[in-house]
Amino acid sequence: MMKSRSITKHTDGAAIFKIFHLSTLSTLFASTLISSSHLFADANTHQSDNAFPIYTIEQAGQGKIIYTKNCATCHGNNLNDGGFATPITGDAFYSVWGGRSANDLLQYIRKNMPKGLPGSLSDKQYVDVLSYMFQVTGLPSGNEELRADIKQLSAITLPLPSSGPTVNNAIYIPPAPNPRDNPLDRITPVTDEMLIAPPDADWLMWRRTYDAHGYSPLKQITTANVNDLKVVWSWNMPEGRNVSTPLVHDGVMFMYGFGSLLYAFNAQTGDLLWRYEPEPKFDSPRDLGPRAISIYKNTVILTTDNGNVSALDVKTGEVVWDTPILNSNTTIFSSGSLVADGKVVLGTTTNRNPGKNFVVALDADTGEEKWRFYTIEKPGGNSDTWNGISADKRQGAGIYVPGSYDPESKLVYFGTANTYEPQLLSDLKDNDSNNDGLYTNSTLALDINTGKLAWHFQHLANDQWNYDWAFERTISTSSNNGTTHKSIITGGKQAIFDSLHATKGSYLFSLDLGLQNMVKAINPISGKKEIAPEAYPTAGETRLVCPDAIGARTWRPTALNPDTKILYIPYREACMKIRNLSPGDIPHGNFGQNVIPRPDSDGNFGGLSAYDLTARKNLWTHRYRTVPSTGVLATAGRLLFYGSRDRVFSAHDSANGDELWRVRLNSVPNGTPISFMIEDRQYIAVTTGEFGPAYPFGFAENDKNPRTALSTIWVFELSSAIH
Incomplete structure (x- = not known):
């Protein structure tokens, strides 16, 4: 009988705690x-x-x-x-x-x-x-x-027992019959060319492609057979919010876990291949985690709670390089990483360190910092949009989601959030000088090689309402005055979407979903937004403004079909009553506020819309009582997948939005769904990991949701293919 023993590995340079065969x-x-x-x-x-x-x-x-x-x-x-x-x-x-x-x-x-x-x-x-x-x-x-x-x-290896196993006390376990192949044995390096044009079967970055379409060309799962989707495997990860997107390459799934863990799975069977956990540096794990991890060459790259960016060997999970970036737990990596042109590019988020948010690029092979761009305009330029306010008072412009990249122009695009200092913005509002507050609520186009600003466009200046424009920048093509341009389409919390020229940054057009009342008009030439006077609070008065500060178009990414140019948008419906802050008020945004349903609410608080970017019109809208909790996945099988706060994960016909399939999960779906293929079988995957009770009105269902964030990866396959 052949002896079988466990082989464990440890690193000699990085702070790693590996899970081996037993855990307590x-x-x-x-x-x-x-x-x-x-x-x-x-x-x-x-x-x-x-x-x-x-x-x-x-x-x-x-x-x-x-x-x-x-x-x-x-x-x-x-x-x-x-x-x-x-x-x-x-x-x-x-x-x-x-x-x-x-x-x-x-x-x-x-x-x-x-x-x-x-x-x-x-x-x-x-x-x-x-x-x-x-x-x-x-x-x-x-x-x-x-x-x-x-x-x-x-470097210290613990000693083995001096006696060793003997015939009398050893237990021999024969090898497993018909052992499964380990996909790590045949995994190939991810090249720049693969990132530019990924294999159909893989999901190599946050929205699958540099243009942030969130679209899979796979079409084995269709409107005709989607009702046969069944769970093929699942895995419980550490409890906590988890908004990250899994990556799949050559049959291996890489997935982030709350607390900066990283898993490698056999994506077909769910077998755990390795797990990585860095040593904590700060007091506790962050409450959100990064939205994206990256894969490049023979490494998986992630941002960690200890303020580092780490590259791990894809086959072992051992640290290849580890670069400290943050030295304070008041700043986080909400966006996660993007690898472009051999560089790891990512942004930071902090509301408490004035002027400290930045985009940074590291050499993907070594972790060496190549450049850094701060997202708050510094004093002293030709045009000071902060009215001369000192650098230590300027804050905001955080980076919350990964950037997009155009390999032709070598430009990487990031969106920024607003600012969070109520008194600062109140002063700006009343000042006669330039009070735009760059680069808040802007699209930034940065040169991937130098980090220099190629152009910027501010979507909403002097944001008093916490209406971030910090979401994905989707790269597509648009026709304007008979000319076709490469363009950027992106929306803020008001569910207004702006289209910009991708290489010049000039304004092209806007789409408004009709869920807001604070923008009175948009200049058709400049794209500048005129704010309705009644949207500003007045002393002693309460004003109704829609949407609320959480937003109609929230953090859940859209999806774009590159062939039809149809954009699929998850949204929620809510308003807020705002007032000037009084002593003791806790601001959400820059005013005291109460979140309420829309005055004409019929009990539906969320929905999914399809917009034709060529015709610039709405094709269909479906409204629901519960709001979306994930981004949208669009597939060539004419399907849309997304999750909602009632723990439902569902599939819809992309032609009309009709629901075709649904399953109820253990917790609220939160990570954006993906699709991949192994051995001619298409899979759908989604992650749960968000608290159930989150909205203050209209959701009795929330009381039936788990009160903790149960983070699980769920993988689905057609029942006819389950093995």
Whole structure:
């Protein structure tokens, strides 16, 4: 009978905690105790790659004191005697932990111990306890203390049991029959050419293509057979909001998990191939996470809660490079990453560090920073749009979603949000000078090689209402006065969409879904928006403004069929009563406000619309009681997929919007759906991970939703193809 054993890997340079075959101490420790007295008959014969000694006698003594106070009740006075929990020394312990790094063990202990108060000790205290464990094991001491240094700890390999398995106590497990192929064995590098023209079967970036269409050319799943879609596999990820989009390449799915985890799955079967988790740097994980991860050559690239951008080996999950970008937990990577022209390009979001939001580009091979563009106009230019307000008072223009890229012009496009300082904007409103506040609510076209601003267009100047124009920039073609242009189409929270010339930034036209009352008119030449006087609050008065600050067109991305030039838009219906802030008010946007239904509401609060960008007209609209919670996926099978806040994930006929299929999931769908193909089978995938109760009116269904964000990846396949 052939022996089978687990092979574990660890890195020697980065702070990584890998999940191996078992995940808790209670399951890791074998039930049979072999006394530590014979673990090492001779301390010099232990099976380890280390050059001991690695701790001091004094340090181990301190560790014993800390252990006795915090751990002995469970694990006994000497790590293995008298406690009700499993021992943490002896052959049984090291048969699991042997061969792994001391950093792995430290991170596990810090994350899970003491029981009931994990993480409550200092780094030095945890390392002192580790030193005491080594002393009890029989490892020799020296003159230098063991330190909470990631590189040092990662370089220390924990010893294997000296006795090793024997015929009497070993358990032999035969290899699994008919083992599945590992798609990582045949995964190929992702080239620049593949990113420009991705294989139909793959999903290589946030909206699949640089032009942010959110469109799949796959058509095996159609309006005729979509009702046969069934779940083929699913995977529970850490609880928490998760708006990220999975990537699929050569049969491998890469997916972000709350808390900066990254998973690699067999995309066909759901088998876990590897998992990565960086060491936390700040107090707690961010509440949202990045919308996008990237794949390039032989690496997967993600932004992490510790403020770094990391590139991982696609086959192992080990760190290739790791670049610190943020040094404060007040700034986040909401957008995630885009790889273009060999660079990782991404933006930042902060509402508390004036003038600090930026777009940064890193070398995709090395992580070296190439350029940085700050999204707030600096004082002193030829035209100061902040009325001379000092740099430390200028804030906003955050980047919330990934950029788009045009390989022909070498321009990368980002959208910015408004500003969040109520007094600043009130002052600007009353000032006679230029008060536009660049580059808030703007489209920025940046040179991919230099980061220099090629052009900008401000969609809504001096935004008092929190009506961000920070969403995807969809690249298409438009006809204007008989001439066809490459164009950018993008919309703000008012559900007004502007079309711009892609290389010049000049205004082309606008579409208004009719869900707002604050823009009175749009100049047909410049695109400048005239604000209705009644949309501004007046002292002592309350004004009704539509939509509310959450927006009619929200963070859920649109989809564009590149052949028909039809844009599919998920939206919600709501208004707000605004007033000037009083002492003690908590602003949402820059005013005190109450969110309410539209005055003419019929109980429908969301919907899906199709707009013909060539004819510039609405083709159809379907309204629903519940609002969309995901972006839209459009496919060549004439289908639209999206999720809503009642936990429903559904498919619709793109010709008329009729619902053809639905399934109710464990939580609210939140990540944008994707489609991919493996072995001539098309799959649909979506992620849940958002809290149910989120809107203050009209949603009794919210009380029936989970009150925690249950994050799960769901993968669907036609039932006739399920194997």
